Amino acid sequence: MSGALKSVTELKAARLVAPDAALDAVAEKYAIGIAPAVLGLIDPNDPDDPIGRQFVPTADELTTTPEERADPIGDLAHSPVEGIVHRYPDRVLLKAVHVCPVYCRFCFRREMVGPQGLGTLTAAELDSAIGYIAAHEEIWEVILTGGDPLVLSPRRLRHLMERLADIEHVKIVRFHTRVPVVEPERIDDEMVAALRASGKTTYLAVHANHPRELTAAAKIGFERMLAGGIALISQSVLLKGVNDDVETLASLMRGFVENRIKPYYLHHPDLAPGTGHFRVSVAEGQALVNALRGRISGLCQPVYVLDIPGGYGKADIGATSIVGSDGCFTVRDWQGGEHAYPPIA
Numbered sequence: 367m368s369g370a371l372k373s374v375t376e377l378k379a380a381r382l383v384a385p386d387a388a389l390d391a392v393a394e395k396y397a398i399g400i401a402p403a404v405l406g407l408i409d410p411n412d413p414d415d416p417i418g419r420q421f422v423p424t425a426d427e428l429t430t431t432p433e434e435r436a437d438p439i440g441d442l443a444h445s446p447v448e449g450i451v452h453r454y455p456d457r458v459l460l461k462a463v464h465v466c467p468v469y470c471r472f473c474f475r476r477e478m479v480g481p482q483g484l485g486t487l488t489a490a491e492l493d494s495a496i497g498y499i500a501a502h503e504e505i506w507e508v509i510l511t512g513g514d515p516l517v518l519s520p521r522r523l524r525h526l527m528e529r530l531a532d533i534e535h536v537k538i539v540r541f542h543t544r545v546p547v548v549e550p551e552r553i554d555d556e557m558v559a560a561l562r563a564s565g566k567t568t569y570l571a572v573h574a575n576h577p578r579e580l581t582a583a584a585k586i587g588f589e590r591m592l593a594g595g596i597a598l599i600s601q602s603v604l605l606k607g608v609n610d611d612v613e614t615l616a617s618l619m620r621g622f623v624e625n626r627i628k629p630y631y632l633h634h635p636d637l638a639p640g641t642g643h644f645r646v647s648v649a650e651g652q653a654l655v656n657a658l659r660g661r662i663s664g665l666c667q668p669v670y671v672l673d674i675p676g677g678y679g680k681a682d683i684g685a686t687s688i689v690g691s692d693g694c695f696t697v698r699d700w701q702g703g704e705h706a707y708p709p710i711a
């Protein structure tokens with residue numbers, strides 16, 4: 367992340383924070399990183415700027431609550447070898463790298479990423495992770511996450527994809543990344559080519575949380591990836607003070623669709639340490655996704671998911687629209703109207 371702000375001193379010089387000893391304590395615990403493209407989006411005169419709120423550290427991060435945990439979604443409980451998380455039968459996470467182009471203040475893996483984090487897999491660890499995938503024929507999809515896999519050079523990514531291309535049973539390779547939005551200049555033809563592999567289908571989940579992140583530069587990268595045969599989906603985190611209102615969420619989801627990015631996940635914020643100031647309640651989240659249903663096209667609807675703490679996987683928590691049993695349900699429409707299903711004759 368060349369040119370990125372990485373310290374409290376640099377944040378002060380950029381007028382993003384005032385002198386505050388508490389911020390030094392935050393910086394000791396959690397990595398700081400604001401890439402130039404993100405810096406250009408932050409209004410330093412607005413303390414509530416929704417972009418700034420995602421990346422500029424605050425003293426609130428020193429407050430942890432009893433329910434928060436270092437491994438909020440339970441990766442470690444499902445890690446058979448270093449760098450692999452095998453939580454569901456047909457897919458694995460491959461975490462090749464634990465650095466990012468930016469450091470999000472709400473990050474669910476904040477205890478693992480950054481310069482003090484788990485680092486990059488060694489050659490031997492990567493061999494063993496690839497060996498695990500090759501040995502498990504039920505693995506249909508490999509999800510590269512991290513950290514951010516697109517901080518790797520195109521040469522290293524190409525090499526990784528070549529190794530996955532050799533594994534017959536892997537059909538899908540999915541990348542989860544912030545890079546197209548926060549370092550769009552990295553999405554050049556060489557990078558796009560590196561993300562493809564012979565015989566495999568590549569999906570890329572673009573992580574963005576506010577419509578202002580879908581800049582002209584980011585759009586050029588989306589176009590490049592689509593033209594290069596990469597399917598695009600989105601992932602966002604529902605964050606207090608960033609996107610917890612219907613107008614912002616609607617604009618973000620429409621922005622994705624207008625750029626041929628299919629909205630995929632809207633994550634309920636995880637119980638990562640020091641992130642309570644970002645959390646909305648589940649009821650608030652459900653009300654928001656329900657309001658989205660009434661307001662914008664079905665194409666624009668994300669799945670509202672909770673990663674169940676402890677490593678039990680994702681649950682769709684948006685569905686407040688049906689209650690009942692024994693073939694007798696009440697279905698709620700987007701305006702709150704209730705209807706029997708099947709209809710009463």
Ligand code: SF4
Pocket residue numbers: 465466467468469470472473474475476479512513514544
């Ligand atoms: S890019 Fe992803 S992994 Fe990295 S800090 Fe942000 S949320 Fe965490």
